[in-house]
Amino acid sequence: MATKTLNIIESAYRATLEEQDDTIVWISSALRGASAEVDVLLEGSAVNYAVRGQDATGLALGTWQQSQPPRLDHDIKNLMDKGAAVFFVADDAAERGIERTDMVDGVQPIARRDMAQLFSGYGRIWRW
Amino acid sequence: MNDSKKKTLTFAIMDAPFESARSTTAFRLMDAALRRGHDVRVFAYEGAVALTFDKQAAHPNAVHGRDAAEEDHPLPKDQVRALQALAKDKGCTMEWINCGLCVDERGVGEAIEGTKRGTPGDLWKWAESSDNTLIIPTRG
Numbered sequence: 001m002a003t004k005t006l007n008i009i010e011s012a013y014r015a016t017l018e019e020q021d022d023t024i025v026w027i028s029s030a031l032r033g034a035s036a037e038v039d040v041l042l043e044g045s046a047v048n049y050a051v052r053g054q055d056a057t058g059l060a061l062g063t064w065q066q067s068q069p070p071r072l073d074h075d076i077k078n079l080m081d082k083g084a085a086v087f088f089v090a091d092d093a094a095e096r097g098i099e100r101t102d103m104v105d106g107v108q109p110i111a112r113r114d115m116a117q118l119f120s121g122y123g124r125i126w127r128w
Numbered sequence: 129m130n131d132s133k134k135k136t137l138t139f140a141i142m143d144a145p146f147e148s149a150r151s152t153t154a155f156r157l158m159d160a161a162l163r164r165g166h167d168v169r170v171f172a173y174e175g176a177v178a179l180t181f182d183k184q185a186a187h188p189n190a191v192h193g194r195d196a197a198e199e200d201h202p203l204p205k206d207q208v209r210a211l212q213a214l215a216k217d218k219g220c221t222m223e224w225i226n227c228g229l230c231v232d233e234r235g236v237g238e239a240i241e242g243t244k245r246g247t248p249g250d251l252w253k254w255a256e257s258s259d260n261t262l263i264i265p266t267r268g
Binding site: 127 | 142248267
């Protein structure tokens with residue numbers, strides 16, 4: 001039986017314009033596609049990935065224009081549609097003034113004091 | 129978990145060459161594992177795929193007042209080769225897979241011998257069949 005893995009995403013908005021996604025959200029989705037039991041915990045500034053309606057359009061450099069900007073809230077939703085649970089650290093969201101109603105449906109708040117309990121449900125914890 | 133003395137350890141690394149000390153730290157951990165007789169697997173993701181790019185070239189350093197030979201600039205591809213040789217010497221295996229899409233977007237497909245291109249699915253298979261997996265992500 002496959003070991004459940006929790007990918008913790010802490011390093012936020014690293015090269016998201018270059019990659020047109022977040023690389024750890026992406027690899028989590030790819031691993032799901034490979035039948036891996038992978039869930040995600042958004043921590044620190046990465047809690048913002050779940051905020052609905054982010055708009056990264058408009059990057060233009062000379063005559064070059066980005067046609068497929070990152071759509072992180074959609075990527076989070078698509079990851080959940082593949083069966084992954086997506087958690088976020090509620091304390092980190094509160095510190096940043098992010099309300100639950102600002103976030104895409106389905107993401108699950110976890111209080112920082114409850115993280116250890118969450119971890120106990122996984123065989124692997126991968127902090128990215 | 130395999131309880132035999134010889135272990136299989138998987139590393140996932142992300143940093144590009146010459147950007148941080150994390151790659152060197154990862155290599156030192158691999159060196160230590162191989163010296164203890166363990167098998168090592170490396171999944172290189174994002175910028176780390178350039179660690180094995182075969183066209184890396186040493187350069188002179190005028191500030192140091194040394195030509196290329198004297199400078200003997202470290203190249204990660206040579207360090208990986210050295211780890212591969214250490215593995216062979218110790219009777220261990222050192223497998224290396226570069227994320228294929230990451231290779232393509234960087235144009236670093238010409239990798240040293242003993243490395244392969246693959247997918248995140250390979251990381252998962254390795255994690256499932258290894259004694260442990262260490263993730264060394266990039267930051268910033």
